[in-house]
Amino acid sequence: MPEVLSKPSAESTLLELDERLKGRPKICSDCGLCGSSLRPLMAQSCTFVQNHVAEVELRLHGRTRQPGDELLFGIYREMYAARIPKPPSNAQWTGIVTTLGAKLLEQGLVEGVLTTRAVPGTRFAPQPFLARTPEEVRASAGNKPCISPGLSLLDEAQALGLKRLAFIGTGCQVQMLRALEPRLDFTKLYVIGIPCSDNVAYPDQLRFLKIISRSPATIVHQEFMQDFRLWMRHEDGKVEKVNFVDFPMDKIGDIFPPSCLACFDYPNALADLTIGYMGAPFGWQWLMVRTTLGAELFNLIKPDLEFTPLTVGGNRREGVSRYVGMLAKKPGRPPALIRKFVAFLQRWKGAKGLEFARSIIEMKLLRNLQYLRQNFPTHEGKIVPYHVYEALEPYAPAYRQAFGREMEEEKRKGE
């Protein structure tokens, strides 16, 4: 096994990706495990070595996923669209995640909350942080849209003798945490998951904003919105919006780490409670209660929330099938007029609400399956979880036509 470097997390997230992951396996999201004393457990715990989705689902739920939405969203008991009516000003959306983390500490349900604040002097460089007070959790609100070694602080939590902990993190971090959980010494571990589309190393994030924005230095908040645009809010309160189809991919290049291109857990399916936005109507947050602990978390935050019905709009099938065809072609940027038309169609005709969430999860599964097949063909049987092939089954004909091979061939080999 290659030597694994451990670096202090505060500085490591400022490094270029290559330098940061030096000595690591080629597919690594720097989840933090290998920067901790748990490193010897990497081979058994890393989802990019061997995924443990079915095993963890059996442990958490006593079953694996049923056909339908669970194949895409993961196992859930209840699903809501909700928001905090008066959100804290530093929140990414309405601050449900950090308000919940703060409440856990206020009510003495946990002794610490593992969260991610910004490296001092930066807006978006992530620094994993073990918060011990509600104020510290609230201060960590807002996305730092970069890969972050959150699990590195499990050492600190264990050294302090904490027995009741809440962890807030992305899908890959949660996958490793769940695989490790039976070996950890916590009596209570609440896992609050945020969905995660794609992520980048911090220097790549800075480069991306420089290319995309008219004023990268003044951006205080950014989000990839359901209207197929990136919204960037500046210090003066103005919001700059750029259509996804207008991103100059030739200039941006391959900024996503191999881990995010080999990741099959967009909705953070192994969390107790997932809190995102993409399945909710515009302006609302999307909550999936998954476990008994998730129900406990939800009941704790419920009095702070207002609710709206979940909605479904449009039909994703045709668009996602077209996407399969696009995956097989060389990426290129259409002329400006066509891009304008595509952006218009996406906004007005595109899938909405839960159908939007289904479509972007499917597209990520398809893109990543293809990425693995092209770049790490021997890893497919270990990294791709069982549910992916069944979830993508409706696109098998489009896949066959685009790539001249079967979508499910790896699964069939194992049968």
Ligand SMILES: Cc1cc2nc3c(=O)[nH]c(=O)nc-3n(C[C@H](O)[C@H](O)[C@H](O)COP(=O)(O)OP(=O)(O)OC[C@H]3O[C@@H](n4cnc5c(N)ncnc54)[C@H](O)[C@@H]3O)c2cc1C
């Ligand atoms: C890289 C990234 C991509 C995302 N993509 C999607 C998406 O496609 N669809 C979707 O529905 N939701 C996505 N989310 C989640 C979403 O943007 C919000 O974070 C979530 O809805 C919570 O909002 P909030 O206002 O309740 O959070 P807040 O109360 O503002 O709290 C945000 C929490 O996020 C944590 N956090 C911030 N940055 C990181 C990081 N880099 N790694 C780990 N934890 C971090 C902080 O610790 C904090 O606790 C993404 C988040 C990140 C970090």
Ligand code: SF4
């Ligand atoms: S993703 Fe995490 S567990 Fe896997 S190699 Fe990287 S740091 Fe280690």
Ligand code: SF4
């Ligand atoms: S896309 Fe997946 S691998 Fe990348 S940071 Fe998000 S959860 Fe982790």
